[in-house]
Amino acid sequence: MSAAPLVSVVIPVRNEAPNIAPLVAEIEAALAGVAHEIVYVDDGSTDDTPRVLAEVAASEVPLRWLRHRASCGQSAAVVTGVKAARGTWIATLDGDGQNDPADIPNLLDRAQREGGGDILVAGHRVSRKDTWVKRRSSRIANGVRSRLLRDATPDTGCGLKLFPRALFLGFPHFDHMHRYLPALALRAGARVVSEPVNHRPRVRGVSNYGTLDRLAVSLLDLIGVAWLQRRGKRPEVEEP
Numbered sequence: 375m376s377a378a379p380l381v382s383v384v385i386p387v388r389n390e391a392p393n394i395a396p397l398v399a400e401i402e403a404a405l406a407g408v409a410h411e412i413v414y415v416d417d418g419s420t421d422d423t424p425r426v427l428a429e430v431a432a433s434e435v436p437l438r439w440l441r442h443r444a445s446c447g448q449s450a451a452v453v454t455g456v457k458a459a460r461g462t463w464i465a466t467l468d469g470d471g472q473n474d475p476a477d478i479p480n481l482l483d484r485a486q487r488e489g490g491g492d493i494l495v496a497g498h499r500v501s502r503k504d505t506w507v508k509r510r511s512s513r514i515a516n517g518v519r520s521r522l523l524r525d526a527t528p529d530t531g532c533g534l535k536l537f538p539r540a541l542f543l544g545f546p547h548f549d550h551m552h553r554y555l556p557a558l559a560l561r562a563g564a565r566v567v568s569e570p571v572n573h574r575p576r577v578r579g580v581s582n583y584g585t586l587d588r589l590a591v592s593l594l595d596l597i598g599v600a601w602l603q604r605r606g607k608r609p610e611v612e613e614p
Contacts, residue, residue, distance in 0.1 A: 378461060379436070379462075380410065381410045381464075381536075383401055383405070384466050386415050387414060388423070388448075389421045391421045391422040391425075393469055393471045394423065394469070395430055397467075397475065400474075401475040404478055408482070411461060412437040413439070413458055415439070415442070415451040416441040417446060417450070418443065449552045449553075452551075456542050459539055463536060463538060465481065465534070468533035471577065476572070477572055484569045488565065492565065493559075493566070494555060494566050496529065496532060496567070497534035497571035498570050499529055499532050499573040501573060524560075525556040525560060527556040527568055531553060532573075546602060550595050554595065554599045558602075
């Protein structure tokens with residue numbers, strides 16, 4: 375087995391067949407000088423996603439992929455991918471092509487400039503290319519979440535994040551947790567910083583996540599994460 379890569383790019387997807395090959399090509403270009411791997415998790419796709427992933431994995435790219443037999447949600451796919459990853463650092467990326475892989479080296483550089491260690495670098499989409507409804511609902515949700523959780527993040531919904539694999543494995547894993555990674559990192563005693571990233575319009579396929587669906591579960595999610603924050607304790611450990 376080859377040496378472990380520095381960065382594992384974890385991409386959860388469901389029915390994103392047209393976006394796979396173009397996104398992989400962009401990741402390879404962005405990380406040409408960095409030891410890396412790409413880990414796709416197919417969350418029960420019903421289109422040609424499995425076939426396309428198999429074809430791309432058979433080419434000369436460091437791509438591995440796993441599949442959920444039935445869809446379990448984006449958070450479950452992220453957990454599966456991180457557990458399977460071999461890199462010291464994890465970069466998460468949405469599979470729809472709206473996140474720009476060219477930003478991954480910037481996030482890695484930011485983490486290293488901040489001293490590395492337990493840190494989460496969250497992408498901040500300063501100029502979002504989404505519909506007005508999606509932008510407006512996200513602005514409201516971000517405002518409520520920020521006041522309740524104080525997670526030091528203006529755009530926790532951005533799929534582009536970078537963090538140590540070991541840090542993530544210590545988080546509690548639950549449905550929709552991917553939306554609360556900054557709060558969970560702070561709960562674990564890590565630092566959280568935001569980095570401006572590019573955001574692009576979707577040009578292939580359709581979204582698998584509805585605005586009303588996200589709003590329907592957000593209140594219970596917020597209450598649950600707030601409870602976790604208040605119940606967690608971080609002891610100062612010393613060896614006499």
